[in-house]
Amino acid sequence: MEVICRPVGPVQANCYIVLNDDSHALVIDPGDEGKMIADLLKGIQAKVDGVVLTHAHFDHIGGVDELIAEFGVPVYVNAAEFDFLSTPEKNSSAVFAGVPHMTLKAKPVELKEGTNKIGTFDVTAYYAPGHSAGSTILEIGDNLFTGDVLFASSIGRVDLPTGSAKQMKDSLNFIKSLTKDYTVYPGHGPSTTLNYEKTHNPYLLYDNLY
Numbered sequence: 241m242e243v244i245c246r247p248v249g250p251v252q253a254n255c256y257i258v259l260n261d262d263s264h265a266l267v268i269d270p271g272d273e274g275k276m277i278a279d280l281l282k283g284i285q286a287k288v289d290g291v292v293l294t295h296a297h298f299d300h301i302g303g304v305d306e307l308i309a310e311f312g313v314p315v316y317v318n319a320a321e322f323d324f325l326s327t328p329e330k331n332s333s334a335v336f337a338g339v340p341h342m343t344l345k346a347k348p349v350e351l352k353e354g355t356n357k358i359g360t361f362d363v364t365a366y367y368a369p370g371h372s373a374g375s376t377i378l379e380i381g382d383n384l385f386t387g388d389v390l391f392a393s394s395i396g397r398v399d400l401p402t403g404s405a406k407q408m409k410d411s412l413n414f415i416k417s418l419t420k421d422y423t424v425y426p427g428h429g430p431s432t433t434l435n436y437e438k439t440h441n442p443y444l445l446y447d448n449l450y
């Protein structure tokens with residue numbers, strides 16, 4: 241399995257392409273630059289099985305409609321965020337000055353808690369609210385895609401619409417309970433490992449920082 245990372249858009253959200261040994265691909269969080277991502281996928285002759293979202297903030301969904309139009313695949317997201325795709329206040333594009341209000345056409349498919357069979361991939365979803373109501377951590381093989389819940393040495397903000405500091409605390413406690421040393425691919429910034437974060441990330445080490 242191979243993971244390709246492309247930071248996209250004005251806030252450089254990480255779009256990930258997960259490739260398996262049969263050249264099938266999943267696209268995680270195509271936040272912007274949908275055409276660039278589509279061209280990349282076509283360039284490596286990937287067979288795209290689907291688009292999966294860690295959550296539906298504007299900077300993680302802006303390229304969804306282009307990819308769906310190009311490849312005819314579904315987009316999976318936690319049902320708690322179905323309406324984010326078409327609601328600028330919820331996807332937070334209405335929250336920031338200078339960000340165009342975002343309204344997608346895509347009709348999402350539910351990313352269920354537990355294992356989801358998506359094409360040739362098994363995607364295990366762990367609901368982890370706090371950054372947003374439907375924030376979800378994705379486990380694919382030994383990789384953990386943490387969206388805006390966990391970053392390298394930091395965590396996501398909890399002050400956007402549907403955010404919750406209390407839920408974030410519970411979600412971080414859940415992350416701490418995971419025992420495998422996953423490679424961690426966050427929604428922004430560099431990749432890391434779960435063991436490194438458990439021993440260095442102040443938000444996992446201390447309970448009283450937020």
Ligand SMILES: [Zn+2]
Pocket residue numbers: 295297371372388
């Ligand atoms: Zn976010």
